[in-house]
Amino acid sequence: MNSLRNTSRPRLPIGAMARRLSRVWMWLARRVSAVQFPPALRLTLILLVPACLPLAAPGYFFDAHDAHHSVFFLVEFDQAIRDGVLWPVWGPDHALGFGYPLWLVYAPLAYYVAEAFHLLGLGFTAAVKATWALSFVVGALGMYRLARRWWGDAVGLVAAMAYTYAPYHLVQIYVRAALAEFVALAWFPWVLLAFAELWDAPRLRQTVRAALAFAALLLTHTVSSLIFAPLLIAFLATKWVGDLAAARRRTHDAKREAKLTGDSRPPTSNLQPPTSSLQSLVFGVLLAAIFIVPMLFERRYIVEAQWVHDTYNYRQHFVYPSQFFSPDWGFGYSVKGPGDGMSFQIGLLPFIAALVGIIGSRAQTANCRLQIADQKPPISRLRSPVSSLLSPVPPLFLAAVTVVAIxxxxxxxxxxxxxxxxxxxxxxxxxxxxxxxxxxALLAAAGAHWLSLSDSEQPAPVDDRTSPYVYLLALAFVAASLPYTRPELRPIRPQDESAVAIIEFETKHPDMRGMTRWAERMPADADSPLIAQYLAGQPLQRAAIVAGEGVILEQQHTGASGRAHVQAQSGVRLRFYTYFFPGWRVEVNGRPAEIAADPPNGLIGLTLPAGEHEVRLRFGATPLRRAAAIISLSALVGLLVLWLIGARDERSARPPGAGIR
Incomplete structure (x- = not known):
């Protein structure tokens, strides 16, 4: 019944993939080096350095809440990729080695990014660090672009710094080490920017951009998407209400103009329904169907209740008002009551800057409306340069969202x-x-814009780069949060970058051992003979004969598959110390075999007759997962078609000679 020989886990050659990624990386580097960066953008990138500096230091902040997860999730992801799985679902070493469908419920996009860095040659921890750093840059650039679109370059700098150095943003990385949430937070401004641009100029290619941005968020972190969706919907609704009000004003002005000119034609409204935004939302969901559909319909196969009760019960984690402004900083955990070991502050400086933004924007809006009202005839208001000072997003909307969230x-x-x-x-x-x-961050940007305008005597929009206020405010955000950019670093051990880290974590935190529907109880240490093998660095013997007479001559196991060569003197019961779960398939001597969940842990079991058998185990797609993948692939093809049509339409609409220099 003992295994006589166990081969090591094979590693697939990835040199070709790494070379392709390197070529893509070099191409991107050449494109970026050719871009002319505005001074405010260059300063934005420079001021990111203090936030990213701990990532360049030796070691890693392994004492942060999910720091081990951020690395060993990548270890699991890499095993699946190397085993030929393009869309990983199964993490083979979770639950004391029984495995767990981690990426059925945990959106994987952040780990695709980290895996790309790993395939380029970085170690697991270094690849995760690179993903953190890239997310800092992506998020700051997104916020810069969003605020720049509305208020100018230097104000974009303020928004980027207010966002990057927001206390909770730094909590996400250096206290919680929540990689997927941090990456999702980097997508927030890009999604808003994509839909804002789409609303203002509904073109097919912008529809594609908005859909891709929304899908990227959905594929990065489920909870963050759930949190962000109401903000996006409220943002679009606010734009719609604003357009309705503007249409009414245009109709009213047109009627007055008609009376003055004697024009009897009825006024027309150019208000269009938000079709493009709805299309982008739908395409984004369809593109993410490969994750969303199985997550919704197959999550019943896991014991989801263990992740929403006790420690994870929302009733124990409310924030008390004083904590929003408490400067206390810690690396502990969230607990019931106000005695938390971590910070939940929104920051006094961001709060004051936001108040300035609200007050200043209201004063600016009132002043602009007075100036517009003085312009005659009424129809001239539509072309007034003063009207461009009105904020494209009402600060009261941002303030209301902030109050509701708090x-x-x-x-x-x-x-x-x-x-x-x-x-x-x-x-x-x-x-x-x-x-x-x-x-x-956006309210602070609005405040900086108002300060830059008040620093000028011009009635029309000014170049806010001439005002020192925006630069001082940006530097203030950096200085205020510098003490929060000092994580607790410790050396990286070899086992921190291996599956052993999972076993160490789960033996220390037994409540973190996942269960499937077929498990009668949470697995105990005594249930898994794999623990000793992990800790001793031995090849894993996942297959075992638990009934009957026989011997396993050879076995090997990879990220999503396994093989056992069994010689049975009589009928035997073969067990794989792997959770039974939809998607697992077994072949015996090349023919499909029936498997069942062995109690009490719900492990894969099958019966073999006497004789010699080659048993192969493989985790694959269920019909539902396959259908979801087809939906996503079809949506991707549809977006590609829309992009090509949009590019053709834009070329045909371009005046002859445009673009020729």
Missing amino acids: FAMTPASQPIWDALPLVGLIQFPWRLLAITTITL
Whole structure:
């Protein structure tokens, strides 16, 4: 019944893939080097350095909450990729080695990015560090672009720094080490920017960009998407209401103009329905169907209740009002009551800057409307340069979102949480600080814009790069949060970058051992003979004969497959110390075999007759996962077609000779 020989895990050659990634990297580097960066953008990139500097230091902040997860999730992801799985679902070493369908419920895009760095030659921890750093850059550039679109280059710098150095943003990386959430937060400004540009100029190619941005968020972190979706919908609704109001004003002015000119033609409205935005939302969801559909319909096969009760129950993690402004900083955990070991502050400086943004924008809007009202005839208002000073996003909307988010984090909002069952998946109400991070940054940008205007005597928009206020404010955001960019670093051990880290973590935190529907109880240490093999660095013997007479002559196991050569003197019961789960298939001597869940842990078991058998185990797609992949692939093809049509239309609409220099 003992294994006589166990071969080592094979590693597939990836040299060709790495070379292709290197060529792509060099191409991107050449394109970036050819771009002329505005001074404010260059300063934005320079001021990111203090935030990223700890990532260049030796060691890693392994004492952060999910730091080990950020590395060993990549170890699991890499095993699946090397085993030929293009869309990983199964993490083979979780649950004391029984495995777990991690990426069925955990969106994988952040780990595709980290895996790309790993395939380029970086170690696991270094690849994760590179992903953190890239997310810093992507998020800051997104916020810069978003604020720049509305208020100018230097104001974009303020927004980028307010966002990057927001206390919760730094908590996400250096206290929580929540990689996927951090990457998702980097997508927030890009999604808003894509939909803002689409709303203002509904073109096919912009429809594609917005769909891709939204899909990227959905494929990065589920809870962050759940948190962000109401903000996006409210943003689009606000734009729609604003357009309705503007259309009414245009109609009113047109009627007055008609009376003055004697024109009897009825006024027309150019208001268009938000078709393009709806198309982008739908395409984004369809593109992410490869993850969303199995997550919705196959999550019933795991014990989901273990992730939303006790430690993960939202009732224990509300934020008390004083904590929003407490400067205390710590690396501990969230607990019931106000005695948390981590910070939930929104920051005094972001709050004050946001107040300036609200007050200044209201004063600016009132002043602009007075100036517009003085212009005659009424129709001239539509072309007035003064009207361009009006904020494209009402600051009161951003303020209202901030207030709602803050209220929803306090104990007073518990009845609302209790009434909405889906929000329990958020687990921690303080995750809504992700929303205030972006709204306060935009309000601070609005305040900087107002300060730059008040520093000028010109009635029309001015170049805010001439004002020192925006630069001082940007530097203030950096200086205020510098003490929060000092994580607790410790050396990287070899086992930190291997599956052993998972076993060490789960033996230390037994409540983190995942279960499937077929498991009668949470696995105990005594249930898994694999623990000793992991800790001793031995080849894993996942297959074992648990009944009957026989011997396993040879076995080997990879990220999503396994093989056992069995010689049975009589009928035997063969067990793989792997959770039974939809997608696992077994072949015996090249023919499909029936498998079942062996109690009490719900492990894969099958019966073999006497004789010699080659048993092969492979994790594959279910019909549902296959259908979801087809939906996503079809959506991708549809977006490609829209992009090509849009490019053709834009070329045909371009005047002759345009673009020729």
